[in-house]
Amino acid sequence: MRAKELMDKNFVYLNANDDVVEVSKVMEEIRRFTCPVVNDNKQLVGWITSFDITRGLREGNKKISEIMNDPKDVITVYERDPARKAVILTANNKFVTVPVVNEDEQVTGMIRACDIVELLSELYDIKVSKLYEAMQNQLKGVSWDELMSASALVSQKTTGVKITAEEYEDNIMNSTFGEAIWATGGLEKFFAGLISVGELVIARKVGKARR
Amino acid sequence: MRAKELMDKNFVYLNANDDVVEVSKVMEEIRRFTCPVVNDNKQLVGWITSFDITRGLREGNKKISEIMNDPKDVITVYERDPARKAVILTANNKFVTVPVVNEDEQVTGMIRACDIVELLSELYDIKVSKLYEAMQNQLKGVSWDELMSASALVSQKTTGVKITAEEYEDNIMNSTFGEAIWATGGLEKFFAGLISVGELVIARKVGKARR
Numbered sequence: 355m356r357a358k359e360l361m362d363k364n365f366v367y368l369n370a371n372d373d374v375v376e377v378s379k380v381m382e383e384i385r386r387f388t389c390p391v392v393n394d395n396k397q398l399v400g401w402i403t404s405f406d407i408t409r410g411l412r413e414g415n416k417k418i419s420e421i422m423n424d425p426k427d428v429i430t431v432y433e434r435d436p437a438r439k440a441v442i443l444t445a446n447n448k449f450v451t452v453p454v455v456n457e458d459e460q461v462t463g464m465i466r467a468c469d470i471v472e473l474l475s476e477l478y479d480i481k482v483s484k485l486y487e488a489m490q491n492q493l494k495g496v497s498w499d500e501l502m503s504a505s506a507l508v509s510q511k512t513t514g515v516k517i518t519a520e521e522y523e524d525n526i527m528n529s530t531f532g533e534a535i536w537a538t539g540g541l542e543k544f545f546a547g548l549i550s551v552g553e554l555v556i557a558r559k560v561g562k563a564r565r
Numbered sequence: 566m567r568a569k570e571l572m573d574k575n576f577v578y579l580n581a582n583d584d585v586v587e588v589s590k591v592m593e594e595i596r597r598f599t600c601p602v603v604n605d606n607k608q609l610v611g612w613i614t615s616f617d618i619t620r621g622l623r624e625g626n627k628k629i630s631e632i633m634n635d636p637k638d639v640i641t642v643y644e645r646d647p648a649r650k651a652v653i654l655t656a657n658n659k660f661v662t663v664p665v666v667n668e669d670e671q672v673t674g675m676i677r678a679c680d681i682v683e684l685l686s687e688l689y690d691i692k693v694s695k696l697y698e699a700m701q702n703q704l705k706g707v708s709w710d711e712l713m714s715a716s717a718l719v720s721q722k723t724t725g726v727k728i729t730a731e732e733y734e735d736n737i738m739n740s741t742f743g744e745a746i747w748a749t750g751g752l753e754k755f756f757a758g759l760i761s762v763g764e765l766v767i768a769r770k771v772g773k774a775r776r
Binding site for chain 1: 566615753763764
């Protein structure tokens with residue numbers, strides 16, 4: 355995924371000559387805490403946050419140019435950059451927004467922390483049963499019931515709690531990848547558990563074929 | 566993970582009688598776009614965003630009570646709620662902050678979108694090689710070299726591109742779970758690829774044992 359696919363296009367370009375009071379109204383209206391200030395060619399010449407606006411209103415500044423931040427202090431990503439770059443910038447610097455520019459350095463969008471949360475949380479929301487379906491698909495000749503009974507066995511070994519294949523199936527139908535990772539104590543542990551299940555059903559399958 | 570473990574404690578409690586100008590300075594100083602307004606018992610009685618502050622400064626409001634939002638419109642989570650609840654609220658409503666309350670409905674922290682990004686992106690930053698280590702650990706008796714040669718074979722089959730075991734090893738040492746998911750086209754596909762590898766090495770292992 356590229357930065358371009360993640361960016362929000364619902365933002366406004368500010369001009370260095372814009373009036374502070376008018377800009378404050380626009381930002382309230384579109385509900386954005388940050389705005390890029392651009393030249394006539396849409397290239398970044400400054401950066402405004404709500405903190406600059408409150409300070410400007412308090413101190414009676416007239417123009418955006420009087421209160422805007424230096425564009426040198428603003429980190430941008432290119433449209434073609436991996437979306438991950440904006441994610442890492444946001445995570446490491448606690449950014450609210452990362453502006454996106456095209457090849458001509460024109461601002462074309464903004465990547466917001468809440469958009470990133472939406473993107474990342476979608477991954478977590480995949481049902482665990484989908485991963486089991488992928489597993490069954492891959493392990494041709496293994497039935498769903500075999501998979502569930504192997505899983506119940508592995509789960510019982512790991513947790514010491516008795517569970518039937520039917521109960522196990524209920525669990526994975528109702529839980530997400532995110533919940534499973536948190537429940538098992540991390541991606542590697544979750545993954546190790548699935549490998550155990552795979553190992554068991556494959557060993558049974560190979561055993562059967564050789565009989 | 567509980568909401569309590571994810572929340573940020575670096576916030577300020579506002580009082581309904583606080584002065585709008587003073588609050589604007591404090592919010593700039595701590596760099597927070599949102600603040601809870603509480604009573605003497607730290608229970609939520611209102612909610613302030615930078616948009617309320619800019620409007621208040623423009624219109625000459627004196628007290629926070631004149632500009633604050635109704636607490637009924639603010640969604641809170643409990644400290645004991647799963648952290649995921651705040652993640653879902655943030656993703657679905659594009660929230661910047663979700664306030665956290667304890668059993669006595671006192672505000673004890675704030676969960677911010679950028680903190681969630683940090684948390685979720687950590688998962689993505691796990692090196693793919695760590696997952697292979699978990700796999701090797703689980704599949705007792707399979708060597709790292711066997712795992713790499715099986716992986717190169719599966720990768721070649723899937724992509725049609727020739728790759729040696731050494732090149733494959735280099736790849737997984739340098740790529741993260743996040744990159745792998747994006748490169749393979751999603752969690753299920755990434756997972757299916759790993760299952761293929763597991764299947765191949767297990768079949769070889771079982772085959773060897775029976776010879």
